[in-house]
Amino acid sequence: MSVALRQGPLAEFWYYFRENRGAVIGLWVFAAFAFVALFAPLLAPYDPTQQFRQSVLLPPAWIAGGDWAFPLGTDPLGRDMLSRLIHGARYSFFVGIVVVVVAASGGILLGLIAGFSPRWLDSLIMRLMDVILAFPSLLLALVLVAILGPSLTNAMIAIALVLQPHYVRLTRASVLSERTRDYVVSARVAGARLPRLMFVTVLPNCLAPIIVQAALSFSTAILDAAALGFLGMGAQPPTPEWGTMLAEAREFILRAWWVVTFPGVAILVTVLAINLMGDGLRDALDPKLKRS
Amino acid sequence: MSAAVLMAEGLSRVYEIGGGLFGKPREIRALSDVSFEIARGRTLAVVGESGCGKSTLARVVTMIEPPSAGRFAIDGTDVTPGRWAGLRDAVQIVFQDPYGSLNPRQRISAILDEPLKINRKSLSRAEREAKVREVMALVGLRPEFHDRYPHMFSGGQRQRIAIARALMLEPRVLVLDEPVSALDLSVQSQILNLLMELQERLGLTYLFISHDLSVVRHVCDEVMVMYLGRAVETGAKAQVFDSPRHPYTLALLSATPVADPARRKERIKLTGELPSPLDIPLGCAFAARCWKAQDRCRAERPDLEGDGHKVACFFPEGG
Amino acid sequence: MIRYLLARLLTFVPTFLGVTLISFAFIRVLPGDPIIVMAGERGLTEERYAELVTQFGFDKPLPVQFWTYLTGVLQGDLGVSYVTKRPVWDEFFALFPATLELSLCAIVFAIAIGLPAGVIAAVNRGKLFDRALMSTALVGYSMPIFWWALLLIIVFSGNLGWTPVSGRMGLLYFFEPVTGFMLIDSVLSGQSGAFGSAVRHLILPTIVLGTIPLAVIARQTRSAMLEVLSEDYIRTARAKGLSPLRVNGLHALRNAMIPVVTVIGLSVGTLLAGAILTETIFSWPGIGKWMVDSIFRRDYPVVQGGLLLIASMVMVVNLTVDILYGFINPKIRARK
């Protein structure tokens, strides 16, 4: 048994997480992303909607014709790309947090109930989830937004609803495998009743896959929100949401590559960082992959 | 017979499996018509191979699941599911696998505290803590283990923790479900010694479940041999081990390897394997593997009969 | 096995009912009065309105309405688009082959590259190839595909001029659809160059649509292989002195395929979601673009019908995967 294992589970987790270089890089990028999102107004040089009419479609500063006043250039309306990207981080971060919290809390609760309930209720919940899963996520979100009206809030509700069944399935599956283990039976022998069994005994042992899923759905939420924005069904212009920015820039793709490239790179880097982190979480939390 | 702490009569447990929308569910008779009594401070060993119903018996006696038929009583109180909550502190259990039976997300202190927290609501936090430390000392766990997590311990120490948890409520009966089977030989003897010391000091009654005859022979006072959900032979240790009457007991004893190269003996060769618990044969369950089986054995089931040393066989050994 | 099939088929029924119920409910939560929306007429008189209420059956109790809707659906009656005034069913079947052709190409592309890549990565665990491949797969998995499409267009259509930007076929060629699959129809038409044009139009959308399934399949194949490679029976196979090719390619892969087939099945849903974006960007005349256009035109009968049809498609694919799963998993196949 290693020395590091003589501390609590958190230290042990960090010990394994640190091993995965990609995951640590992902964590740092994610931290930077969160920092930018939280302090966007302080970091951005300009207001994201401020239009500089005399400098429309300026290329990035290091290219001929660029201006260091606008390091990443300007968009077709003369707005500063860098400021818009920095503010865009807020929306993506916000979407990610809200979607994960809503989808995970609902999904975990339903999954716990399904895992502990009699067969009929379990079947009912799981069939309901099957129904939601039968709709491709983006399509369902799109239709929901079409009904509720295009806005970032509605997009978040739709995405959370669509991601929820994954948590239900995951939680239920781990509850079912944990429920018959001896330590749960021991808690029953000690007299623990259902709520205690569900939340104190079993739930903490089901968290590992759920945490990994949370990381994955954080990135899915960002991607889906951007896709909805791209289709004109998410955040509405002039909101500097990355997907919406891409949609606005579409017609300029062959003329001004930077208006298309930067928002996409921002999405890709953020999502990639979160997924790297998610992989690291999975490896660090999955005892099967640990080298003893 | 008020001396019996634990008394069971005709305990049965039937599971239904499969079924679903098609076909009717099939029945598994995991436990059929098992009766016994254990006097205070004594050890009854239940012996048998996998699928013989010994673990089901443990689960029924520990009030994890109700019997499908039959009754059992603790100190004269009939146990019914409605009374489970009040009787929790009478019977506790120690499981075989010391790795699966401790919650990996709880510290040792929390694991040991849980039974008190649930069942001794009147105790203050400090009183509970004192009790936890007292029991830790009792089972030989060092005080500094108090705040550690289960994965930091070896199998033997975990089994001590499991025993400590079972003792928290000061039970009268301890069900030991293969408590040393997962342990190495050198650790096994430590745990067996601990169990025997505890029995002497606390006057505990043990229901000791095991497949290992040499362990059973060392710890028990009485033995019940089970085969496919039924008791086939019961009696005092000396009776069962020295003059077994059921052919299955005999075969089991002769199949158990003895750590003495000088005593190479001829084994009774049993052919075949356990029948499926889904279709238990009509007559004696052991008839298909028994070298003495006659037509009657296959048609009719023998009852467990005898005075003190009981056997369920038409043609028992030794007359 | 037969019981397994029947059980699978039977769970299909409630799910299908649920999906129908959701698309039925959909028309009732629309913003505005569903009658006016459904009729698609302006300046309704009160008599005309009452007539429409009766015509659509809105005066009957909800369960009856649902029953009417359900029986209609089962007979192929999904309503009429109020933009084109054609039955939704007919529109769907006219456009479906385009989506099917694209999706098939994308999934074949994803499997053909993802599966072998995953296997090779697992066998060479921890080596350079494994790390490079898995990093690439993670990038692919994290890719916002609408942006990926734009990038590919910038490079291959804009800068290099190799591939067309939109559509399924060059304007030079025209022929009546026979199968609805451009790759086949272009050959059948006998026009020289038509097939090449069809292929060129397919390349970018296939890559864009196949990227995420490719990444998912590669990652899943690798982890399934790694799991299987640590099993006892792999040790047994190696203890028999079998060659690494036979151990990895036969003993391990056969078992690893069981979870991978499920993943491939599940990626059909991803594929259809991706088709919405891909078809919109490449102006691909399939059901994804049709749905997006209808949503923007507020053509609700189409949205409603399309939703139901796409969900049913996903369910049929999942059912097929389940059945296939039963065939490749001997524990289910051999069950009496």
Added chain:
Amino acid sequence: MALLSIRNLSVEFATASGSFRAVDAIDVTVDPGDILAIVGESGSGKSVSMLALMGLLPWTATVTADEMRFDGKDLRAMTPRTRRRIIGKDIAMIFQEPMSSLNPCFTVGFQIKEGLKKHLGLDARARHARALELMEMVGIPDPVRRLSAYPHQMSGGMSQRVMIAMAIACRPRLLIADEPTTALDVTIQAQILDLLTALQAETGMALILITHDMGVVAETARRVSVQYAGQKVEEQPVGPLFATPHHPYTSALLAALPERATTRLLPTIPGVVPGQFDRPPGCLFAPRCAFADATCQNTPPPVQPPAKGLVRCHYPLGGPA
């Protein structure tokens, strides 16, 4: 000439927290037709050394040895391809968990015939005939039907019989059985042990039996090698080992057997096997040994002569020095 001779075999695993020595300078010699038992508790490295011989260790393991010869051929110098002509043919191995050791996706027949094709090059008919013969040899009833069964349709005992059939398919000269009966019930264990000894007597192959069960050793083996924490601490013929163990560990282990108990409380060995980080500098058993002194704590013990059971101990027990 010895059939198998291994000298100074060590195996190290690379782990997250540094390298871990699972097998430490072990010698194994097996003559044709011999039955050697390797006994030890968990963590004694008893399986690892044999897996190293078979080349079945994961990539994290580093194997070193001064000598590793089978039938006079140096296994270390061989290419993997040449080595695979011996592994599975002349040396075969069966494992602890018979149920998970068979590939669930292929029929029993397929898995038995696979080796016959690879090593003996038999045609389909000959393979089928040999497979049936093997199934009968290992006592599987209704062999024709069982050949087309899948592993999950069989019990643990039957699966272990199939494993044995697979292992003896190419008439190996050495069979390594790694805890072959630990996962099985007592009556089934007896059947499997009888089968293994009968097959050994019939074919004259050598048998290495890895086990933790002293009873199994006493009833099956001719020679016994005791391992502790990766080292071989004693090796003797079975009779003398049980009568006069020379190593304190062997002696304590035998005394801890409940069936040898003379008192109600059993003699115990205090403490636990040393792990990766608390390996003592001297004798590995010293922290738990009743006879240990300062020398034992600080100086690794020498290997005593065969008369003293080849024990790794400063102060061997029993008999005149």
